[in-house]
Amino acid sequence: MKVNLKKVSIVQIFRFVVQIVFFIILPGLFINAFSGLKLVYIAIINGNFSIKNNLFQLVEFITIIPVTILMGRFFCGWMCAFGTISDIIYSISKKLFKINFKINEKTDKILKYLKFVILAFIITVIWSLGVSAFNAIDPWNVFGILAKVDKLPNISYVLSEFPLGFFILLVIIAASIFIERFFCRYLCPMGAVFTIVSKLKLVKIKKPSGKCGACRLCSKSCIMGIPLYTCNKINSGECINCYKCITVCPRKNVSMNIANEDIRSGVAAAVAVTTITGFYYVGSFVAKEIGSNVNNNTSTVSSNTTSNKAAYVDGTYQGSGTGFRGGTTKVSVTVKNKSISNIEAISYEDDAPYFDRAYNSVVAEILNAQTTDVDTVSGATYSSNGIMEAVANALKDVKLSKSSSTSQKSAATSTPSTSESTDTSTSIVSNNDTENKLDNSTETSEASLKYKDGTYEGSANGFRRGITTVSINVKNDKINEVTIVSNNDDAPYFNRALNTVISQIIKKQTSKVDVVSGATYSSMGIMNAVADALIKAEL
Secondary structure: OHHHHHHHHHHHHHHHHHHHHHHHHOOOHHHHHHHHHHHHHHHHHHOOOOOOOOHHHHHHHHHHHHHHHHHOOHHHHHOOHHHHHHHHHHHHHHHHOOOOOOOOHHHHHHHOOHHHHHHHHHHHHHHOOOOOHHHHHOHHHHHHHHOOOOOOOOHHHHHHHOHHHHHHHHHHHHHHHHOOOHHHHHOOHHHHHHHHHHHHOOEEEEOOHHHOOOOOHHHHHOOOOOOHHHOOEEOOOOOOOOOHHHHHOOOOOOEEEEOOEEEOHHHHHHHHHHHHHHHHHHHHHHHHHHHHHHHHHHHHHHHOOOOOOOOEOOEEEEEEEEOHHHOEEEEEEEEEOOEEEEEEEEEEOOOHHHHHHHHHHHHHHHHHHOOOOOOOOOOOHHHHHHHHHHHHHHHOOOEOOOOOHHHHHHHHHHOHHHHOOEOOOOOOOOOOOOOOHHHHHHHHHHHOOOEOOEEEEEEEEOHHHOEEEEEEEEEOOEEEEEEEEEEOOOHHHHHHHHHHHHHHHHHHOOOOOOOOOOOHHHHHHHHHHHHHHHHHHEO
């Protein structure tokens, strides 16, 4: 028995160390793997699937699935950050609070089908129909924002942006106190995928029932509640290879097996950890190199072609945006021949895996489309928005228009250095003596226009391309009132921008005002809608 206890200590301590390491270095691995599945599915139904063009977004998916086919749900038992938290919560509740709740075997079996229902709903409704309303209630998003070891969890940000998602996460945590691996057993859609795929696994756990006693320790120790006493070989896709059944067996009757040959569980674990880690980092390096080449090629094409979508004053400009977990992303944008020719990241406070995942793809799309209104990268939405917001801020005062292109170009040529810093880390900047020459030129140009008295409507895209429509009232050549007619923006961002932007527009008598930090796209939606209405009011 002492030998068995030593064995338990070695294997389970090794597993716990691996769990903690991966929680620290790659907490979002499971989220990104599911996002990779989403990308593959959408690309296939749209008929534009390409591993080369989407390699960075598929690294985690490509890394984990082959190992799952070979060894089963090893990732869930050893490397999933959400699973690690679940294990810690349940372990504390069992040892500290003496909670030993056991769910009925039949009920457990039925509830395990729930994760397949959730997966089917996500695929058929959210992915196939493009419904984004459920993003705010996704507990994975909330967990991804909070799961950071070098900073305190940003609870206030989560409560303001994802209140319902945070509530659902709290419910999952509460349930995990009583039921081991509650989320993994019943709710995890990626777990449903792993359950299906791991049916093909080659490495299995063998347990000849003829050599078993009456203890049923293997079944009692199973994290996923599998009735191991009923089988000779564990073929269930629910098994997450935690190896507790192996280490707890007093008769040493449970073992790892491949092609009818026994293998040591520690060796199997080491091979799986090394394989997944190697695949991930090699894949990330290759994807980054491919992405850099794509960006360089796109930059060359864009720099030689004036886009029909936008035209900007030549120069180099800086801007900042808010990325994942509220981190600031700062970029430098180069405009040549009125087109965006290059985008470089100066600094970012984002998480590197998410930022790297988003950067190459978003930059390539912006350079190709010559607009910041591009699609976010699946699995790195907030990092993508941070990059797009930073580029938008860098370019917000240098876009040429029919009414002001001449004055803007003249101002930018005479004072290029004054327009090189646009940072949204400050919410609203005073518009008195601190305005640069480019801003003054723009405002003077628009303010000098003569408007017809009356009421006019204008529309523009805000956050996530939601259309904002405004009504402006012009009286005695002045913007007298700005009213929101409708908006398809996200309420928290829109409400944050609304009053400040409108009051600044009326005060300065121009649509070119400062954006509100943390609500850049919503701010620009309001400003551009007012600009659209002013065009209709021009004499």
